[in-house]
Amino acid sequence: MMTKMKPTRDGYGEALLELGKSNPNVLVLDADLAKSTRADWFWKAHPDRFFDMGIAEQDMLATAAGMALGGKIPFASTYGVFVAGRAWDQIRTSICYGNLNVKIGGAHGGISVGPDGGTHQSLEEIALMRVLPNMTLILPCDAEETRKATLAAAEIYGPVYLRFAREATPVFTESDSPFEVGTANVLREGSDATIIAAGPIVYEALVASDLLAEQGLKVRVINMHTIKPLDETAIIGAARETGVLVTAEEHQIYAGLGGAVAECAAKHCPVPIEMVGIMDTFGESGTPDELAEAYGLTHREIVAAVLKAIQRKK
Amino acid sequence: MTLANNDQLRELCTTVRRDIVEMTAAAGSGHPGGSLSAVELVVGLYFNVMRHDPANPTWSDRDRFILSKGHACPVLYSVLARSGYFPADELKTLRKFGSRLQGHPNMQVLPGLDTSSGSLGQGLSISNGLAIAAKLDGKDHRIYCLLGDGEIQEGQVWEAAMTAAHYKLDNVCAILDYNNLQIDGCCDDVMCIAPVADKWLAFGWNVIEVDGHNLDEVLLAYQRAASVKCQPTIIIAKTIKGKGVSFMEDVAEWHGKAPNAAELAVALKELA
Ligand SMILES: Cc1ncc(C[n+]2csc(CCOP(=O)(O)OP(=O)(O)O)c2C)c(N)n1
Numbered sequence: 175m176m177t178k179m180k181p182t183r184d185g186y187g188e189a190l191l192e193l194g195k196s197n198p199n200v201l202v203l204d205a206d207l208a209k210s211t212r213a214d215w216f217w218k219a220h221p222d223r224f225f226d227m228g229i230a231e232q233d234m235l236a237t238a239a240g241m242a243l244g245g246k247i248p249f250a251s252t253y254g255v256f257v258a259g260r261a262w263d264q265i266r267t268s269i270c271y272g273n274l275n276v277k278i279g280g281a282h283g284g285i286s287v288g289p290d291g292g293t294h295q296s297l298e299e300i301a302l303m304r305v306l307p308n309m310t311l312i313l314p315c316d317a318e319e320t321r322k323a324t325l326a327a328a329e330i331y332g333p334v335y336l337r338f339a340r341e342a343t344p345v346f347t348e349s350d351s352p353f354e355v356g357t358a359n360v361l362r363e364g365s366d367a368t369i370i371a372a373g374p375i376v377y378e379a380l381v382a383s384d385l386l387a388e389q390g391l392k393v394r395v396i397n398m399h400t401i402k403p404l405d406e407t408a409i410i411g412a413a414r415e416t417g418v419l420v421t422a423e424e425h426q427i428y429a430g431l432g433g434a435v436a437e438c439a440a441k442h443c444p445v446p447i448e449m450v451g452i453m454d455t456f457g458e459s460g461t462p463d464e465l466a467e468a469y470g471l472t473h474r475e476i477v478a479a480v481l482k483a484i485q486r487k488k
Numbered sequence: 489m490t491l492a493n494n495d496q497l498r499e500l501c502t503t504v505r506r507d508i509v510e511m512t513a514a515a516g517s518g519h520p521g522g523s524l525s526a527v528e529l530v531v532g533l534y535f536n537v538m539r540h541d542p543a544n545p546t547w548s549d550r551d552r553f554i555l556s557k558g559h560a561c562p563v564l565y566s567v568l569a570r571s572g573y574f575p576a577d578e579l580k581t582l583r584k585f586g587s588r589l590q591g592h593p594n595m596q597v598l599p600g601l602d603t604s605s606g607s608l609g610q611g612l613s614i615s616n617g618l619a620i621a622a623k624l625d626g627k628d629h630r631i632y633c634l635l636g637d638g639e640i641q642e643g644q645v646w647e648a649a650m651t652a653a654h655y656k657l658d659n660v661c662a663i664l665d666y667n668n669l670q671i672d673g674c675c676d677d678v679m680c681i682a683p684v685a686d687k688w689l690a691f692g693w694n695v696i697e698v699d700g701h702n703l704d705e706v707l708l709a710y711q712r713a714a715s716v717k718c719q720p721t722i723i724i725a726k727t728i729k730g731k732g733v734s735f736m737e738d739v740a741e742w743h744g745k746a747p748n749a750a751e752l753a754v755a756l757k758e759l760a
């Protein structure tokens with residue numbers, strides 16, 4: 175099939191443009207990476223409501239906190255490593271502790287950042303953000319869903335972290351596909367196993383499900399775009415009805431989506447779980463495709479994980 | 489809320505100092521030193537300078553006070569109580585389980601707090617955000633931000649210093665409690681912060697230096713700061729940590745230690 179390709183960050187930029195028109199309270203901040211995060215689209219359209227904070231992420235996040243205290247809806251974006259990592263304490267104390275209405279755009283998430291290498295490949299945001307009380311954490315699967323998630327972030331009150339990526343990835347949701355924060359989307363029905371994925375890797379999960387169908391296996395695919403609050407009902411249902419779970423994410427294998435799903439399943443309906451993700455290592459330079467192969471983030475690893483999980487069924 | 493009379497303000501300063509030692513003594517822990525050094529600075533603001541209404545703590549046009557050095561919350565709690573935000577009786581619940589007077593300020597539970605704080609170095613950035621929001625809305629309220637001198641060793645403070653000057657935030661007034669002590673000792677020994685005024689000048693700020701225990705100087709500085717355009721102001725207030733309690737004055741150990749019963753009695757006698 176011919177799929178349209180587009181970076182998820184474009185969805186962030188488009189949504190900010192829409193919000194710029196529809197909501198005068200929306201402000202945008204960036205830390206000298208506005209061109210990469212697509213915040214520059216808003217900048218050009220609404221220069222009076224855009225604030226370049228220079229290369230000062232900690233200041234940017236706490237300034238956004240102050241703007242929120244002043245009744246604004248600030249969107250602060252830069253690379254995921256520099257926002258979730260470097261400004262974590264600002265997010266914790268200045269934003270989440272007061273439950274302030276700050277939206278964080280974590281760009282260039284995942285290993286697919288490519289040639290910039292390990293320093294720039296943000297693989298820890300789920301672990302870092304999910305642990306914060308009051309935080310909502312969204313990993314949209316394509317540009318269209320990123321657009322919707324960004325619009326939705328402006329609608330809900332409280333801190334929201336949106337993770338998006340640099341590379342063009344398949345756009346496989348439509349403008350009328352459902353998107354509701356906290357409600358997972360079942361993209362394929364199935365009864366033999368369930369793949370739960372978040373971010374652009376959801377597309378690989380769909381490919382894996384199709385390939386497994388050729389072997390006569392019906393594999394459910396869940397797009398868990400919201401990691402927090404986690405849609406536990408979808409996870410418990412999948413565990414009960416399909417007996418095994420496979421998680422797939424472009425994130426460290428520890429404390430990521432896999433961990434979140436495992437916590438839920440262990441509590442409510444323990445079943446065999448296999449996890450596809452980055453195996454406790456840093457990334458390196460390469461093309462996104464080379465890196466996906468090298469670090470095992472393709473439909474092939476997902477297929478193998480599903481087969482392994484099914485074997486573990488009693 | 490304005491008290492024109494400096495005698496009343498001086499009396500209030502004594503009341504607040506008594507509150508600080510009493511509430512930390514009752515808590516058995518807390519931060520008297522950096523609270524006592526900031527008494528004139530905070531009392532002057534709440535009782536003479538700031539536009540605020542204790543009956544309406546979320547009034548959007550109020551001036552804001554951002555206590556960046558959150559550990560000094562005893563001084564703020566006392567001033568808020570004495571302003572009428574909550575009963576002074578509640579001060580003795582400081583740091584106790586279930587109290588609205590958390591060990592460091594939590595705006596989610598106590599009315600009158602304009603921010604939560606406790607992790608040093610973040611308040612000036614928050615103040616800038618509030619100041620930008622106010623300017624966008626065409627509002628004229630001012631943002632006051634109290635910084636510790638040890639606190640300005642945090643890099644983020646200087647990021648925020650750049651931001652305030654860059655965006656010409658003349659509605660921001662920072663106040664530096666320059667008591668020259670932090671936990672491990674004298675600031676200049678731990679990590680030299682001098683020359684303080686030159687640093688802020690170099691960052692594009694209007695700098696006013698005062699004796700932080702001289703109410704006339706302090707009030708005049710707030711007035712002068714409010715008249716400066718296109719530039720943020722910092723009031724560098726030379727202070728004595730532990731001011732008003734002889735055995736606490738200029739002694740680093742009283743940063744984060746509560747007086748015992750005997751010490752409290754001496755302190756209250758001195759603060760008569
Ligand atoms: C980020 C951060 N690091 C360390 C601390 C622990 N701490 C609390 S108060 C303090 C010293 C503060 O000194 P100063 O700013 O001079 O305050 P003051 O003398 O006015 O009490 C330290 C290191 C903290 N609260 N936040």
Ligand SMILES: [Mg+2]
Nearest residue numbers: 637638669670
């Ligand atoms: Mg000090």
